[in-house]
Amino acid sequence: MSNADLAIVSLKGLSIGDALGAALGEGVSTEAAGAEADHGALPGTPWQWTDDTHMALSVVEVLLNxxxxxxxxxxxxxxxRYSEEPYRCYGEGAAWLLRQxxxxxxxxxxxxxxxxxxxxGNGAAMRAAPIGAYFASDPATAADQARKSAMVTHRHPDGQAGAIAAGSNRLSGSDLLSAVLLHVPMSETRDGIEAAMKFPPSRYSEAVKQLGVGWNVTAQDTVPFCLWCAxxxxxxxxxxxWQTLRGGGDRDTTSAIVGGIVAPAAGEIPEDWESCCEPFPDDVEF
Known part of the structure; x- marks a missing residue:
């Protein structure tokens, strides 16, 4: 696939994760979400996406243009986009900025x-995965571009580190965490990613508790767990x-980040899930 195609696949994966997570809602316990994951219980349709996808649409448009x-x-x-659809669950800080x-x-x-x-906050990270897909052959450039995308709204080092981590991903998994760390600057977010490397999949509950699942809506409380799941x-x-959703927390954002990373690596979007998701706006030309 071309760079543009990879970015679009990433965007679709991001939007499905966002919309499914939003439909299931925040605050579900690990045990309850685990039951959903085991049984594949999906919510009613259509799944409406949130600010995660709304902002990622703009990221991809700028990349393609x-x-x-x-x-x-x-x-x-x-x-x-915010002025047209301010109801997309924007955080207070982001909403204020975009109005200005x-x-x-x-x-x-x-x-x-x-x-x-x-x-x-985790808002710069939630929209960054398509950047990593677009620059998949050049992670260093992806990291720099992800940082630039964060600067528009997130000037704190951790806000930028979260975007770099989510946006400098690779299309393979076994060394994803160590590869990402090559580009993430010193920060609490980086510390969390290093901690994530210590957890095998069998220590899922411990990973959720130690890494965080976005309860604080911060990069450092969100991105390490997302990269671990991916x-x-x-x-x-x-x-x-499903493994991301099991953790509860800020489920639309955690699933958006993971969906955006995993979709281009997996090579396809599940058609049955895509058909459940709200389509992109009519003005989107891809």
């Missing part, structure tokens, strides 16, 4: 003001998503 992340264009696209951008304010100044030093199920999209 420019061949790289052009921050000004990305900020403009984020603001335009829509009014003509500069992202270069405002992004530093959020949370008194920049956001370290690394152990890189060739099986459905299993990767």
């Amino acid at each position: 420019y061949g790289e992340i052009y921050e000004d264009a990305l900020a403009e696209r984020f603001a335009q 951008y829509a009014d003509g304010e500069s992202w270069r100044e405002l992004a530093k003001e959020v949370f008194q030093g920049g956001s370290y 690394a152990h199920h890189i060739g099986d999209f459905k299993t990767a998503i």
